[in-house]
Amino acid sequence: MKETLNLTxxxxxxxxxxxxxxxxxxxxxxxxxxxSFLEMLDVVNEGLALKGIDPISFDHDCxxxxxxACGAVVNGKxxxxxxxxxxxxxxxxxxxDNDVIVIEPFRSQGLPIVKDLMVDRSAFDRVIAAxxxxxxxxxxxxxxxxxPVSKEDSDLAMDAAQCIGCAACVAACPNAAAMLFVSAxxxxxxxxxxxxxxxxxxxxxxxxxxxxEGFGNCSNEYLCEAAxxxxxxxSNIARMNRAYFKSGV
Amino acid sequence: MRSWLMxxxxxxxxxxxxxxxxxxxxxxHLAGNLLIYRGPEAINIYSHTLHSFGLFIRLAEFGLAAIxxxxxxxxxxxxxxxxxxRPIGYxxxxxxxxxxxxxxxxxxxxxxxxIYVITHLFxxxxxNSNGPGAFVNGQNLGLYGLIVNAFANPYEVLxxxxxxxxxxxxxVHAIQSVCQTxxxxxxxxxxxxxxxxxxxxxxxxxxxxxxxxxxxxxxxxAH
Ligand code: HEM
Ligand code: FES
Numbered sequence: 001m002k003e004t005l006n007l008t009x010x011x012x013x014x015x016x017x018x019x020x021x022x023x024x025x026x027x028x029x030x031x032x033x034x035x036s037f038l039e040m041l042d043v044v045n046e047g048l049a050l051k052g053i054d055p056i057s058f059d060h061d062c063x064x065x066x067x068x069a070c071g072a073v074v075n076g077k078x079x080x081x082x083x084x085x086x087x088x089x090x091x092x093x094x095x096x097d098n099d100v101i102v103i104e105p106f107r108s109q110g111l112p113i114v115k116d117l118m119v120d121r122s123a124f125d126r127v128i129a130a131x132x133x134x135x136x137x138x139x140x141x142x143x144x145x146x147x148p149v150s151k152e153d154s155d156l157a158m159d160a161a162q163c164i165g166c167a168a169c170v171a172a173c174p175n176a177a178a179m180l181f182v183s184a185x186x187x188x189x190x191x192x193x194x195x196x197x198x199x200x201x202x203x204x205x206x207x208x209x210x211x212x213e214g215f216g217n218c219s220n221e222y223l224c225e226a227a228x229x230x231x232x233x234x235s236n237i238a239r240m241n242r243a244y245f246k247s248g249v
Numbered sequence: 250m251r252s253w254l255m256x257x258x259x260x261x262x263x264x265x266x267x268x269x270x271x272x273x274x275x276x277x278h279l280a281g282n283l284l285i286y287r288g289p290e291a292i293n294i295y296s297h298t299l300h301s302f303g304l305f306i307r308l309a310e311f312g313l314a315a316i317x318x319x320x321x322x323x324x325x326x327x328x329x330x331x332x333x334x335r336p337i338g339y340x341x342x343x344x345x346x347x348x349x350x351x352x353x354x355x356x357x358x359x360x361x362x363x364i365y366v367i368t369h370l371f372x373x374x375x376x377n378s379n380g381p382g383a384f385v386n387g388q389n390l391g392l393y394g395l396i397v398n399a400f401a402n403p404y405e406v407l408x409x410x411x412x413x414x415x416x417x418x419x420x421v422h423a424i425q426s427v428c429q430t431x432x433x434x435x436x437x438x439x440x441x442x443x444x445x446x447x448x449x450x451x452x453x454x455x456x457x458x459x460x461x462x463x464x465x466x467x468x469x470x471a472h
Contacts, residue, residue, distance in 0.1 A: 211256055238432045
């Protein structure tokens, strides 16, 4: 296997939220196949900076697939084509020499573009602030098994809690709906006894905020699940639909 | 209540209930239509029996029309919201296999159905089943005559078959979708529901479509 790649990148460049953006083409040469996608962008940015061109802005933090900061749509897929992978964990060995790679920001009304590939995800914070917490006093840590939780429920809650809030689900959804994110945040609390007390209020408030942020309506297309780097299941959406229906009637 | 109804999930649930009621109507309607295979008597008696309910059947028709309009109004809102939620699309495309053809075509098959229902009402429901359209070879055959004459025209047959294909595609997505919208998603049950949705959608569609084809091939041309 060749150890380096030459690639052509078509990257979305946009100065700020109010300026229309457009695609620019850059060559990425001698990219180590073991580099991550973000490291590849770092290399390209160094080259751009040397030429006096504004480097490509993109979000990142942990670079180990756990924080949820990174993300862009690569050739039409959020976080790229590899299943259950964040962009920072997508390595260049999954691309071929001379590939043309189209890199766009996550696109949705609810996540306005800050600059280039960077989007403002504070809508997610506002959804959490609307109801994604437990406010009943649960006291300090108690003895194990004092509060019985079935293995099944604890597994489901832990699965839902894996959501890192990266917004790939919104990016993948043809309706730019945020249902997978919101339902994961709803589910991981409402599956557990401490979270059940406020469940009804939680679902109403979180859905209200989600709608207010301008996300679309779910039409059960399940592209969110396919794009999720943590494999969050659409059964969480069903759980939230059920709870929402009960809260209304 | 209003905020519940107008929320994203509320709207979807209205679409789902109204859609489900429309499916129940379709099944009842299909059962009646299949009487065509038992000859002129059966279908005409069926039609007369329905009309003999008078006020009751008028109320049912009114209810059905209301459900239909609600379904369309709420899906229109949903579709418009969804377009607004992503003002600028991707150029890379979205080639996930999870998105079936039936799912992608929902707004389009729905629109075909809307146009179809209007033409269908004019073809039969609003047509005079004792008028000139009901006469076959100088004989008044009532509703049966209307059907035979309508499907003597191959373009009419084609349009009905296209519309019934649209019904099929719409239902293949819709039946399993209703379950998810109301919160039924289970590792064992859901894959089975998807199969049921597919089989039922195809079955309803093919059964309906068989009627114009049968009448055209074996009855209209024979006269
Ligand atoms: C006999 C007529 C019809 C039946 C039986 C029917 C049934 C259904 C059902 C059961 C659903 C699924 C709801 C869900 O996703 O949970 C649905 C969805 C939908 N229907 Fe219909 N429908 C009919 C006519 C129409 C018409 C006339 C239109 C449009 C003009 C339409 C447009 C749609 C759309 C766009 C959806 C998808 C909604 C979404 O993605 O959220 N349908 N339909
Ligand atoms: S940078 Fe933290 S998940 Fe990618």
